[in-house]
Amino acid sequence: MTEINSMYDYIVIGAGSAGSIVASKLAASDSNVSILLIEAGGTPPNPIEMFTPSYWFEVLQKYPEIDWGYKSQPQPNLNNRVIKLAQAKVLGGSALHNATVYVRGGQSDFNAWGEVAPGWSWNDVLPYFESVEKTMEVLAGQTDDFINDLFAAAKEYGLPENPNYNTSESQYGYAPFQFNNITLDSLLCRETSYTTFLPERYQNVTLVTRALVTRILFKGTQAVGVEYVQGKNKYSVGVENEIVLSAGAIATPKILMLSGIGDEAELGKFDIDVVVNEKEVGKNLHDDLFVSAGFSIPENKPAPIYPYSLAPAVIFGSTTNSNLAVDIESSVGVGTLKGFLGPRNSFWLWPNVMHLKSKGTVTLCSDSPDDAPLINPAYLSEPGDIESCKIALNLGIEIGNKSSLSPWRKEQIAPKPGTDLESYIRETADTTYHYCGTCRMGSDENSVVDTELRVRGTSGLRVIDASVFPLPITANTAAATMMIAYKGSDIIIQAP
Ligand SMILES: Cc1cc2nc3c(=O)[nH]c(=O)nc-3n(C[C@H](O)[C@H](O)[C@H](O)COP(=O)(O)OP(=O)(O)OC[C@H]3O[C@@H](n4cnc5c(N)ncnc54)[C@H](O)[C@@H]3O)c2cc1C
Numbered sequence: 159m160t161e162i163n164s165m166y167d168y169i170v171i172g173a174g175s176a177g178s179i180v181a182s183k184l185a186a187s188d189s190n191v192s193i194l195l196i197e198a199g200g201t202p203p204n205p206i207e208m209f210t211p212s213y214w215f216e217v218l219q220k221y222p223e224i225d226w227g228y229k230s231q232p233q234p235n236l237n238n239r240v241i242k243l244a245q246a247k248v249l250g251g252s253a254l255h256n257a258t259v260y261v262r263g264g265q266s267d268f269n270a271w272g273e274v275a276p277g278w279s280w281n282d283v284l285p286y287f288e289s290v291e292k293t294m295e296v297l298a299g300q301t302d303d304f305i306n307d308l309f310a311a312a313k314e315y316g317l318p319e320n321p322n323y324n325t326s327e328s329q330y331g332y333a334p335f336q337f338n339n340i341t342l343d344s345l346l347c348r349e350t351s352y353t354t355f356l357p358e359r360y361q362n363v364t365l366v367t368r369a370l371v372t373r374i375l376f377k378g379t380q381a382v383g384v385e386y387v388q389g390k391n392k393y394s395v396g397v398e399n400e401i402v403l404s405a406g407a408i409a410t411p412k413i414l415m416l417s418g419i420g421d422e423a424e425l426g427k428f429d430i431d432v433v434v435n436e437k438e439v440g441k442n443l444h445d446d447l448f449v450s451a452g453f454s455i456p457e458n459k460p461a462p463i464y465p466y467s468l469a470p471a472v473i474f475g476s477t478t479n480s481n482l483a484v485d486i487e488s489s490v491g492v493g494t495l496k497g498f499l500g501p502r503n504s505f506w507l508w509p510n511v512m513h514l515k516s517k518g519t520v521t522l523c524s525d526s527p528d529d530a531p532l533i534n535p536a537y538l539s540e541p542g543d544i545e546s547c548k549i550a551l552n553l554g555i556e557i558g559n560k561s562s563l564s565p566w567r568k569e570q571i572a573p574k575p576g577t578d579l580e581s582y583i584r585e586t587a588d589t590t591y592h593y594c595g596t597c598r599m600g601s602d603e604n605s606v607v608d609t610e611l612r613v614r615g616t617s618g619l620r621v622i623d624a625s626v627f628p629l630p631i632t633a634n635t636a637a638a639t640m641m642i643a644y645k646g647s648d649i650i651i652q653a654p
């Protein structure tokens with residue numbers, strides 16, 4: 159049993175992409191404050207595989223013990239399929255089994271954030287991205303003959319070269335993909351904010367692992383402590399200053415609801431005492447979908463092999479053909495990726511459709527902290543989303559069929575030419591794992607957290623993780639989550 163104090167200045171729940179940064183920054187800001195960092199997972203079972211980027215697909219399949227095992231409710235607009243929603247339960251959080259792709263998001267995305275959450279527009283968030291990047295190395299993937307031919311095909315399609323989508327004004331165009339990877343002893347390694355910010359190295363941080371937070375304790379509406387279970391033991395720990403909830407976009411609203419912060423109608427179903435009636439907790443769940451265009455490679459031409467989690471190329475496009483409204487981010491795959499289930503001699507365009515209008519929910523299925531919540535992303539429930547997916551799929555199909563790729567292309571294998579695209583999308587579109595928005599930040603009274611990330615109606619409680627995204631962005635979600643963590647920590651540190 160880990161020996162812990164019963165009182166801390168700060169308690170951070172979740173040692174993932176956000177929580178690791180929050181705990182480290184709070185610890186570094188003042189060696190006299192004590193921080194308890196509580197994580198439900200433990201150390202990774204096979205660090206060599208986990209930290210080798212090219213094992214990404216394989217790790218996802220091979221180590222279910224580091225995953226919460228979430229599944230969506232059946233999705234009527236995806237032929238009633240149940241979608242596996244991977245979310246890591248391990249020190250490092252989802253950064254330990256994500257694809258390590260690093261995309262800040264578009265300037266226009268954050269300017270839209272600034273409209274609903276003043277203080278979070280592009281110029282406000284840029285210094286925090288830059289601060290994260292000083293610690294987390296970002297490297298651009300090395301291109302080769304296949305990638306150069308792919309880029310030529312994207313040019314034939316009509317897209318411009320855009321060497322650095324993170325620093326250019328618009329993301330529009332094709333570029334080498336950037337990864338949170340670092341080269342150590344000439345080997346490429348995954349970085350996580352846990353392993354780079356290293357909260358454990360601070361003597362004022364107490365880390366408890368394999369400890370499931372069951373609820374936040376309140377005195378009135380003041381958050382005063384946390385209850386967690388480790389093994390067979392239950393603990394209650396108190397807090398002097400603040401509790402920071404960084405459990406991710408699925409678990410954070412669940413913990414809030416179990417603690418009495420949520421829609422009273424939902425809480426009433428399980429006789430949970432209402433602390434604050436916050437109707438939007440668990441609402442506004444956003445996720446992107448990806449669609450797949452696959453091509454076989456001639457037998458006499460070996461498919462390229464990469465040290466990255468994906469092929470080192472990305473293509474940003476737009477469903478409205480506008481460099482001002484970039485909402486497609488196509489990643490690229492090859493059959494040689496370890497753990498890839500399709501044919502080895504194949505290449506794939508995987509357009510992610512980023513600004514879908516459909517919004518889903520995370521709700522409780524019981525009052526037991528051991529039960530997974532009900533997750534309904536409500537994919538394609540808004541009119542127009544299926545059309546956006548069709549346009550994105552067509553981008554993949556058209557680029558894959560351009561003459562520049564003819565040396566690499568035997569035939570189009572998915573969807574087979576002549577297939578009805580809508581049926582194909584409903585049968586094959588899948589999660590991009592970009593869950594966010596379930597504790598939306600905003601300046602309006604209905605938002606769950608205010609622009610300083612404080613949970614409305616309470617004191618001593620903030621949410622700092624992917625759940626506070628006020629609006630979707632054209633990016634994989636880790637970079638923006640780390641930016642939020644960096645800025646959120648500064649807000650706490652500078653609070654009067
Ligand atoms: C398979 C996959 C691939 C992805 N690929 C990319 C990518 O390539 N690039 C990118 O930018 N984004 C990617 N993402 C998304 C990105 O990783 C996440 O958006 C980001 O990690 C979210 O950070 P977070 O801090 O909000 O949550 P997490 O990093 O998930 O951290 C939450 C932590 O809280 C812990 N926790 C939860 N509940 C409790 C509890 N009750 N008690 C104690 N601890 C608890 C969890 O175990 C976890 O460690 C991917 C995600 C997945 C799942």
